[in-house]
Amino acid sequence: VIGAGIGGTAAAYYLREEFGPVVKIDVFESGTVGGRLATVKMGDYEYETGGAVIHPLNLHMKQFIEKIVPSKMAIFDGKELVFEESDWFIVNFIRMIWRYGLGFVRMQMWVESILDKFMIYQYQQYGYSFSTVEKLLHAMGGDSFLTLMNQTLEEAMMGDGFSQAFINDIIAPITRVNYGQSVRINGFVAVSLAGTDSGLWAVDGGNKKVCSGLLYHSKSDLIPAKVSSISMKTRPSKRYELNYVGESGSAHSLYDIVVIATPLHQGKSDITFSGFSPPIPTHYPGLYHQTVATLVHGTLNVSYLGTAEAASEFTVSEILTTDSKGCAINSLSSLDPVHIPDGYERPPASHPKVWKVFSSEPLTPKQLQQMFLSYDSVSETPWLAYPSYRPPHRKTPPFVLHNRLYYLNAVEWAASAMEMSAISARNVALLAHHRWHEQTDKIDQEDLHMRLRGEL
Ligand SMILES: Cc1cc2nc3c(=O)[nH]c(=O)nc-3n(C[C@H](O)[C@H](O)[C@H](O)COP(=O)(O)OP(=O)(O)OC[C@H]3O[C@@H](n4cnc5c(N)ncnc54)[C@H](O)[C@@H]3O)c2cc1C
Numbered sequence: 001v002i003g004a005g006i007g008g009t010a011a012a013y014y015l016r017e018e019f020g021p022v023v024k025i026d027v028f029e030s031g032t033v034g035g036r037l038a039t040v041k042m043g044d045y046e047y048e049t050g051g052a053v054i055h056p057l058n059l060h061m062k063q064f065i066e067k068i069v070p071s072k073m074a075i076f077d078g079k080e081l082v083f084e085e086s087d088w089f090i091v092n093f094i095r096m097i098w099r100y101g102l103g104f105v106r107m108q109m110w111v112e113s114i115l116d117k118f119m120i121y122q123y124q125q126y127g128y129s130f131s132t133v134e135k136l137l138h139a140m141g142g143d144s145f146l147t148l149m150n151q152t153l154e155e156a157m158m159g160d161g162f163s164q165a166f167i168n169d170i171i172a173p174i175t176r177v178n179y180g181q182s183v184r185i186n187g188f189v190a191v192s193l194a195g196t197d198s199g200l201w202a203v204d205g206g207n208k209k210v211c212s213g214l215l216y217h218s219k220s221d222l223i224p225a226k227v228s229s230i231s232m233k234t235r236p237s238k239r240y241e242l243n244y245v246g247e248s249g250s251a252h253s254l255y256d257i258v259v260i261a262t263p264l265h266q267g268k269s270d271i272t273f274s275g276f277s278p279p280i281p282t283h284y285p286g287l288y289h290q291t292v293a294t295l296v297h298g299t300l301n302v303s304y305l306g307t308a309e310a311a312s313e314f315t316v317s318e319i320l321t322t323d324s325k326g327c328a329i330n331s332l333s334s335l336d337p338v339h340i341p342d343g344y345e346r347p348p349a350s351h352p353k354v355w356k357v358f359s360s361e362p363l364t365p366k367q368l369q370q371m372f373l374s375y376d377s378v379s380e381t382p383w384l385a386y387p388s389y390r391p392p393h394r395k396t397p398p399f400v401l402h403n404r405l406y407y408l409n410a411v412e413w414a415a416s417a418m419e420m421s422a423i424s425a426r427n428v429a430l431l432a433h434h435r436w437h438e439q440t441d442k443i444d445q446e447d448l449h450m451r452l453r454g455e456l
């Protein structure tokens with residue numbers, strides 16, 4: 001397995017489940033275990049800088065974890081707060097109905113209707129697997145999921161009767177915080193709207209702990225090295241040779257099955273392939289979008305948000321932004337440490353605390369000075385975070401690159417989230433197992449919904 005993020009470590013875990021205790025599994029990692037799940041230390045505590053929230057219906061992730069984070073949200077248009085959530089559910093409800101009719105309730109039902117189609121868990125439980133992202137999506141949601149891949153989220157929602165005002169005011173701020181992009185991302189990314197539900201989860205101690213836990217339970221060997229190339233060897237038997245560079249220099253090893261669990265895109269990894277026909281490219285078309293996560297320990301300048309509220313009364317923890325020209329940031333959120341000490345209460349904005357800013361470009365000192373009255377530490381992580389979604393969707397790279405060479409991150413072109421990598425990891429492990437044992441009846445089956453109705 002190449003890559004020890006959530007995808008690679010979950011793949012190692014599911015491969016062990018499928019192939020049993022005898023096979024040897026190596027996991028190569030050129031950076032740190034966790035990949036895009038990472039924390040930084042500020043003062044005495046650690047905070048998430050990458051993948052942060054998990055939805056309770058993310059059944060694979062939930063199987064690996066424990067705990068919950070409540071928050072209160074506002075929307076900023078670059079000049080002022082155009083919406084602020086109240087502590088009172090009924091107040092929020094009336095404000096939403098006043099402005100958008102039943103738009104908000106319908107949005108939740110719309111997202112739920114997509115999540116309801118996530119039959120993939122049952123299919124995987126019964127051992128079914130898919131060789132392409134399109135086949136996996138089709139098995140889950142039929143033609144409607146494939147249609148979502150070919151239209152923008154804006155088109156999909158307008159088609160389903162949502163108003164332009166609702167899309168601009170509510171949906172755009174969500175796509176900006178989640179993917180740093182506008183509502184012109186692909187429609188399937190609608191699953192990420194669930195990332196604003198209440199009752200989200202995160203892992204005590206940091207989400208990256210899931211990765212080290214999975215590695216441990218997979219009983220695989222972690223090799224801290226960067227894989228530079230993969231070539232096909234035919235003698236003495238058909239195997240893949242991995243060339244890699246670690247602390248003690250270059251080396252190579254032979255494997256029967258290889259799972260690539262890192263994006264094969266410009267700037268993400270530079271693995272070259274030789275001896276394959278048709279050839280496998282080092283980089284697939286499409287770019288990864290930059291999101292800079294800046295964590296600041298300081299006192300927020302609430303007047304930057306155009307609010308007259310006293311900082312001591314300002315308890316909003318999640319500020320989203322509209323897609324307006326004047327807005328240099330995608331979001332601003334008050335962070336809790338990854339381990340919440342007993343008796344912890346989130347401080348109001350008048351106290352120095354840790355804030356996370358998502359932006360496409362690094363923040364300038366001037367911008368920081370405008371946003372904060374004072375600050376004493378800043379940590380900046382520039383992520384090549386997720387695909388730059390530009391529908392209509394080009395063909396997604398396949399899960400099967402060659403006979404026994406698999407590519408897990410193809411799934412990110414449908415939507416990038418921890419759960420999507422975990423779903424893909426299980427799919428690839430099942431696929432690898434069935435193809436090894438030539439059990440074609442568990443691959444790319446159509447109409448599973450109907451066929452399994454009796455069994456489920
Ligand atoms: C700022 C940010 C916020 C996010 N928020 C959320 C969220 O709240 N909820 C959510 O569900 N998702 C979120 N995501 C998305 C989520 O983090 C990713 O979809 C997920 O972590 C991807 O995991 P992965 O294992 O597939 O890839 P990665 O985590 O990228 O893992 C790939 C690993 O491969 C290693 N690697 C690369 N090349 C090589 C090589 N040649 N040899 C060896 N190793 C190599 C890398 O070092 C890396 O560790 C967020 C992402 C970002 C960046």
Ligand SMILES: CC(C)=CCC/C(C)=C/CC/C(C)=C/CSC[C@H](N)C(=O)O
Pocket residue numbers: 050051052053054055057058115118177178179191192193194195331333415416417419420
């Ligand atoms: C895959 C399914 C069914 C659901 C995923 C829902 C989910 C948790 C989406 C989040 C996606 C994402 C990339 C969020 C980034 S921002 C998250 C958070 N608000 C933050 O500020 O870090």
